[in-house]
Every structure is written in C-alpha cells, then in structure tokens.
Amino acid sequence: MRTEVTSLYAGPGRSAAVVMPPPAVTPPAVTPPAVMPPPSLAVAPSVNLAPSVTAAPSVTAAPSVTPAPSGSAAPSLTVTDGARIAALRALALLDTAPEEDFDRFTRLIAELLGTPVALISLVDRDRQFFKSQHGLPSPWAQARETPLSHSFCQHVVNLGRPLIIQDARRTPLVADNLAIRDLSAIAYAGVPLTLRDGHTIGTVCAIDTAPRHWSDRDLRILGDMGAAVQALIDLRHAASHQRLHDQLTNLPNRALTIAYAGQMAERKQATDLLAVTVGVNDLGAINEVYGTIQGDRILKLVARRIANELGPDDVLGRLEGDTFVVLRTGVSDQLQAVALAHRIREGVGAQAVRVRADQLPVTVTAGIATLSADESLDAVDRLITRAVEAMRRAKGHRGRMLVAGADASHGSARRLRLRAALPGAVTRNEIDVVYQPIVELGSGATAGFEALARWDHPELGAVPPGDFIPVAEAGGEIVRIGEFVLRTACRQLARWRAASDPHLTIAVNVSPVQLAVPNFAEILRSILLSCRLDGAALSLEITEGVFMTPGVVAGRNLERIRRFGVRIALDDFGTGYSALSYLKRFPVDLIKSDRSFLDGLGADRRDLAVLRAILAIGDGMDIPVIAEGIETPRQRELLRLSGCPYGQGFLFGAPTAAEDIVITGRPGRAAWSGRGPTLAVSPAD
Numbered sequence: 073m074r075t076e077v078t079s080l081y082a083g084p085g086r087s088a089a090v091v092m093p094p095p096a097v098t099p100p101a102v103t104p105p106a107v108m109p110p111p112s113l114a115v116a117p118s119v120n121l122a123p124s125v126t127a128a129p130s131v132t133a134a135p136s137v138t139p140a141p142s143g144s145a146a147p148s149l150t151v152t153d154g155a156r157i158a159a160l161r162a163l164a165l166l167d168t169a170p171e172e173d174f175d176r177f178t179r180l181i182a183e184l185l186g187t188p189v190a191l192i193s194l195v196d197r198d199r200q201f202f203k204s205q206h207g208l209p210s211p212w213a214q215a216r217e218t219p220l221s222h223s224f225c226q227h228v229v230n231l232g233r234p235l236i237i238q239d240a241r242r243t244p245l246v247a248d249n250l251a252i253r254d255l256s257a258i259a260y261a262g263v264p265l266t267l268r269d270g271h272t273i274g275t276v277c278a279i280d281t282a283p284r285h286w287s288d289r290d291l292r293i294l295g296d297m298g299a300a301v302q303a304l305i306d307l308r309h310a311a312s313h314q315r316l317h318d319q320l321t322n323l324p325n326r327a328l329t330i331a332y333a334g335q336m337a338e339r340k341q342a343t344d345l346l347a348v349t350v351g352v353n354d355l356g357a358i359n360e361v362y363g364t365i366q367g368d369r370i371l372k373l374v375a376r377r378i379a380n381e382l383g384p385d386d387v388l389g390r391l392e393g394d395t396f397v398v399l400r401t402g403v404s405d406q407l408q409a410v411a412l413a414h415r416i417r418e419g420v421g422a423q424a425v426r427v428r429a430d431q432l433p434v435t436v437t438a439g440i441a442t443l444s445a446d447e448s449l450d451a452v453d454r455l456i457t458r459a460v461e462a463m464r465r466a467k468g469h470r471g472r473m474l475v476a477g478a479d480a481s482h483g484s485a486r487r488l489r490l491r492a493a494l495p496g497a498v499t500r501n502e503i504d505v506v507y508q509p510i511v512e513l514g515s516g517a518t519a520g521f522e523a524l525a526r527w528d529h530p531e532l533g534a535v536p537p538g539d540f541i542p543v544a545e546a547g548g549e550i551v552r553i554g555e556f557v558l559r560t561a562c563r564q565l566a567r568w569r570a571a572s573d574p575h576l577t578i579a580v581n582v583s584p585v586q587l588a589v590p591n592f593a594e595i596l597r598s599i600l601l602s603c604r605l606d607g608a609a610l611s612l613e614i615t616e617g618v619f620m621t622p623g624v625v626a627g628r629n630l631e632r633i634r635r636f637g638v639r640i641a642l643d644d645f646g647t648g649y650s651a652l653s654y655l656k657r658f659p660v661d662l663i664k665s666d667r668s669f670l671d672g673l674g675a676d677r678r679d680l681a682v683l684r685a686i687l688a689i690g691d692g693m694d695i696p697v698i699a700e701g702i703e704t705p706r707q708r709e710l711l712r713l714s715g716c717p718y719g720q721g722f723l724f725g726a727p728t729a730a731e732d733i734v735i736t737g738r739p740g741r742a743a744w745s746g747r748g749p750t751l752a753v754s755p756a757d
Contacts, residue, residue, distance in 0.1 A: 154334030178206035194274035211590030220548030239283040259284035263298035329389030347459040352394040413438040438473035439463025506727035520577030523561035572735040593632035607637025667701025
C-alpha cells in the first residue's frame with residue numbers, strides 16, 4: 073500500500089510517499105508543476121512573470137498524454153521541464169569536482185543510518201549526476217553519474233516530495249529499474265532538493281542493499297541532512313538567479329525565456345505556442361537626448377504595461393536592448409495572436425510619459441510567430457528568432473506589427489505520446505530485432521548482418537526508429553532497449569554460426585547513453601560469454617558524436633571493449649564534422665559511409681568523388697569501408713569498381729526478421745515465401 077505520512081522529516085505541509093510492499097504498489101499519479109512564468113512586477117500582481125524567490129510554484133494538471141501501458145510508470149514531464157533544467161544548470165554544479173562541503177553530508181548519512189550508499193543526486197534531462205556519493209561500487213563511483221534507467225531519484229523529482237521504498241523489487245514504480253540489478257539498490261529513502269523558485273533539482277538519499285524498514289529516526293536524520301544541503305544550494309541559487317534574469321527589469325533573460333518556451337512547447341498538445349516580440353521604438357534617440365537613466369526608466373515602464381495585458385499563464389521576458397517577448401499557449405488561430413499583439417501595443421502607448429519637461433509618447437512594434445501543435449520541439453529557438461525578425465522587418469517598414477511565416481515541421485504531439493508509451497516496451501515484448509545483410513561487393517557473399525531495433529506498439533503501430541530512438545535516449549530507456557538488442561542479436565548470430573557459417577558477424581548500433589553506463593563493457597562481455605562468441609564476431613556502430621565529446625566513462629568502456637576483440641565501426645561517416653583526427657586518435661576498425669552520398673551516385677560526380685575520397689582514407693589507414701544505402705545494381709557496380717569492399721542496402725535485402733532469413737550457398741537476394749518476405753543469403757567463403 074501507499075501511505076501518506078507527515079513527519080518532521082517531511083517538513084511542514086509536506087507529505088512523503090511511503091512504499092511498503094506487500095501488496096503491490098500502484099505508482100502514484102504525478103501532477104507536474106504548471107509552466108512557471110517569470111516574477112511579477114509590483115505594479116502588475118495579476119501576472120506571474122517569473123519564478124518567485126520565496127514562493128513555491130502552484131501546481132496544476134498537465135495536459136493529458138497517452139498513458140504508459142499498465143504496469144509501467146509513465147515518465148513525468150517534470151524531469152525534462154525546460155525551466156527546471158535551466159535552473160539546475162545555472163547552479164553550475166553539474167559535472168563539477170567533488171567538494172568536501174557536500175561530501176561530509178553523504179558520509180554522515182551513511183554512518184548515522186547505517187546504509188552502504190548515500191547520495192546527493194542532481195537529476196538532469198537524461199541522467200543523474202552525483203554531486204557527492206558515498207559507497208557506490210568502483211566504476212559507478214568513478215563515473216559519478218548514471219542514465220535515468222538507473223535512477224530512483226527521478227521519481228522524487230517527479231513527485232516533488234520524499235519517497236520511501238522498503239523493497240524496490242516488489243514496487244511497480246521502480247521494479248524494472250536497472251539500479252536494482254547493477255547497483256543492488258533494494259531499499260531507498262530520498263528527500264527532494266527544491267529551490268526557492270519551486271524547481272526540484274535533485275535529491276539527498278540513502279540506499280540499502282537489502283529490504284529495510286525506515287524508522288522515524290532514519291527519516292528525521294535524512295530530513296535534517298537534506299535541509300542542510302538545501303541551505304547550501306540556496307546560497308548558490310541566489311547567485312544563479314542573477315545569471316538567468318535581466319538586472320534592470322528582473323525579467324527572465326534570453327536563456328531562461330527559451331527554456332520556458334521549450335517547457336511550454338512540450339505541454340501545448342493540440343494548440344499553438346505563440347511568441348510576440350515587442351520592440352520599443354526610438355529608444356536609441358531617447359537615450360541620446362535624455363540619457364540612459366531615462367531610457368532605463370521607460371524600459372521598466374514598458375515591462376509593467378505589457379504585464380498588465382497578460383494572463384497568469386503567460387511568460388514575459390527581456391531578450392536584449394529594447395526587445396521583450398511574450399509567450400502564450402492555447403492560441404488556436406492567427407486572429408487571436410494579432411489581437412494580443414494589438415492589445416499590447418495599445419496598452420503600452422495608452423499614456424505618454426513625462427520626461428523632464430516633455431511628454432513623450434511610448435510606442436512599440438510587434439513581431440508575431442507561432443509554433444503549431446505538430447511542429448518539432450527543436451524549432452523553439454527558431455520560433456523566437458522568427459518573431460524577432462518579423463518585428464525588425466516591421467520596424468524597417470515603419471509598420472505596427474508583422475506575422476512571421478510558420479515552419480512546416482511536424483511531430484511534437486506524437487513525441488509526447490512516444491515518451492509516455494516507451495517505458496516497459498521491452499518487458500511487454502513490443503521491441504523486435506530485424507537484420508539486414510552486409511555483403512562483400514566483390515563476391516556477393518554475405519559477410520554478416522546489422523541488427524536493428526523495431527518498435528510495434530498496440531495503439532501507435534509500427535514506430536520508426538528515427539522517432540523512438542531519440543526519445544529513448546532522452547529518457548534513458550535506450551539502455552534497456554540497447555541491451556535487449558545486443559543480447560538478442562548475439563544469440564541469433566550464435567544460432568546462424570552453429571547452423572551454417574562460423575565466420576558470420578553481427579553489427580549493433582550503440583548509443584552514447586549506453587557507453588556512459590559504467591558497467592556497459594562488463595555487460596557486453598557477459599553477453600559474449602553466454603553466447604559463446606569471440607569478440608571479433610561483433611562490431612559496435614557508433615556515431616561521431618561519441619568522439620566529439622568523449623566522456624571519461626565512454627572512453628574507458630571503449631578501451632575495455634577493444635580488449636575483448638570487439639570491433640568499433642564509425643557510422644554515418646562523411647556527415648557532421650567527420651574530422652580525420654577522430655580516425656587517428658580513437659580506435660576505429662570499420663568506416664560506414666553515409667547513405668546520402670549514394671543518392672546522386674552516377675548522376676553527380678561530386679558524390680562519387682566524396683565516396684572515393686572516403687575509400688582512399690580507409691585504404692590508407694587500413695580501415696575497411698562499408699557503403700550504406702545501396703539500392704541499384706549501378707550503385708553496386710560503381711562502388712565495386714572504386715574498390716569498396718562491403719555494401720549494405722535494399723538491393724541485398726530489407727531489414728528482415730530472423731525467422732524469415734535462410735542462409736544458403738547462393739548469392740544474396742530477396743525472395744518470397746508463403747510466410748512473407750524471406751531473405752536468402754549466401755555465407756562468405
């Protein structure tokens with residue numbers, strides 16, 4: 073059962089979620105905080121313009137999203153809350169060295185409570201970083217972070233209140249959390265670290281490796297320690313507030329405004345997100361004639377007058393100089409957007425301002441841009457840029473306002489549904505693995521296969537990897553999905569090797585999130601041993617992004633993986649940065665050229681020139697090249713004549729289920745059987 077407890081540990085007015093099995097626990101419904109607008113100005117108390125430094129935020133229900141299937145906890149919008157993330161990162165605590173000011177607390181917690189592990193955990197968008205840890209096993213202690221797949225603390229952030237778990241293995245909220253397996257986390261007690269503006273940034277927690285009843289004394293000690301850590305962080309938060317707010321108006325600055333826009337975009341659901349930029353006209357002339365003190369006075373006045381025209385859920389920020397921006401959700405058509413901009417213009421200019429002996433009219437120009445409900449969240453920054461450009465164009469033509477054209481990108485609402493439905497997909501057997509052959513272009517023989525994840529959801533249908541993989545990476549689910557694909561692919565390879573060709577190999581894509589898990593190399597080694605495969609049977613495909621920001625943990629994992637004999641393939645080579653120094657500095661055994669270079673092959677000589685350059689690089693560094701995306705015999709022949717050793721693409725076979733693949737002695741080709749598409753391939757000699 074789940075019991076609400078109020079205690080000294082929970083604090084006045086704060087309840088703790090206590091999880092005590094048996095019976096099974098039903099995960100609590102999470103009500104994330106509403107969008108936190110910036111602090112209201114004194115003259116406009118009806119408008120909340122930024123997080124107050126003294127008051128906790130009001131809580132309202134978030135827009136409904138498709139719930140996760142029964143038995144799994146849907147990820148909260150709170151963890152990826154743009155404003156919360158901005159507030160956390162402004163503290164400048166993430167990825168910093170251990171500090172005795174924090175370490176003394178985790179030592180004391182472990183000693184007083186008698187637990188093997190105590191943590192001060194800061195929950196970022198896709199990971200938890202340990203500002204202090206005591207008692208974690210070696211690789212995790214060195215990494216000082218885990219993906220959210222290994223985090224109980226994310227649920228404290230979601231709830232915004234303490235969480236007590238006596239036995240995680242019997243608690244549905246966390247029963248499938250990988251911290252149970254990899255960190256032996258069985259009992260958990262955590263208290264939230266909540267800034268004065270209401271954003272919960274992390275936890276102070278204790279973890280035991282056996283079931284435990286947490287006593288009142290335990291909880292009082294943990295609560296006191298949490299309060300002390302909170303006080304220490306509050307001191308740093310006072311400084312971070314200055315970094316995120318405009319010093320003249322106390323409004324959110326550009327960085328925080330964009331963070332709020334991202335948060336609002338995630339929750340807008342079926343309505344548009346509106347940005348109205350407001351530029352004060354002739355501010356430069358006012359500063360020149362009357363001085364900057366009078367100019368600043370007018371800017372503060374304009375901020376108050378704009379605030380008077382806004383609702384309680386609108387956000388007002390100052391971007392720079394004479395430019396403000398208003399953010400609003402729930403806009404259903406362009407007429408509403410224009411009406412708001414008109415009201416702001418009228419409100420600001422309703423009364424002249426007395427400056428010395430003069431009465432100065434105050435006028436503004438507005439730019440309008442909208443982010444529709446089906447646009448990508450990545451377009452949020454461009455939304456504000458479009459609104460600013462529209463305002464400047466209007467000023468250039470001495471107009472009053474201008475509406476910017478909308479981008480034609482899609483997918484925001486669907487992304488929210490995917491994020492809610494993805495947790496537990498492996499457990500519910502919704503993730504499948506399909507295989508696409510990798511062929512020797514000279515002989516036509518099949519050298520191996522690439523294993524690819526596919527997600528078939530009972531309501532959403534077949535979800536393309538390009539849609540769900542980024543969502544899985546952001547929420548940490550990629551760790552579980554990636555391990556499932558690795559294990560399934562290695563088992564299948566072992567079957568194929570035993571039945572036909574002992575030289576077949578398998579390639580599996582690995583996310584940077586997986587490489588950041590401290591025990592990833594050990595898990596990989598255990599999979600190889602259980603399948604009785606040598607390391608050379610497997611290649612791991614990684615992208616250039618891993619090399620661009622090579623974390624310490626990822627670097628250690630790559631070193632261990634290479635010692636097992638596993639090969640590293642650099643995927644999508646030729647796109648992004650493609651710095652040749654990566655090939656020199658990092659262990660790369662295979663290069664996979666990006667499929668985009670094959671689109672114009674045979675028609676555009678530049679594409680062939682790029683591919684030949686990649687082949688020359690590979691040949692010079694003794695690194696074999698695999699050309700992806702081969703769809704026509706002409707492409708295959710041009711690549712073969714250019715010296716490309718391996719190819720992959722629909723010409724040789726589409727990604728296919730293992731049961732529909734038949735290893736034969738004939739050249740690889742696609743065929744059909746009564747069961748559906750069967751891929752008949754020839755093994756390498």
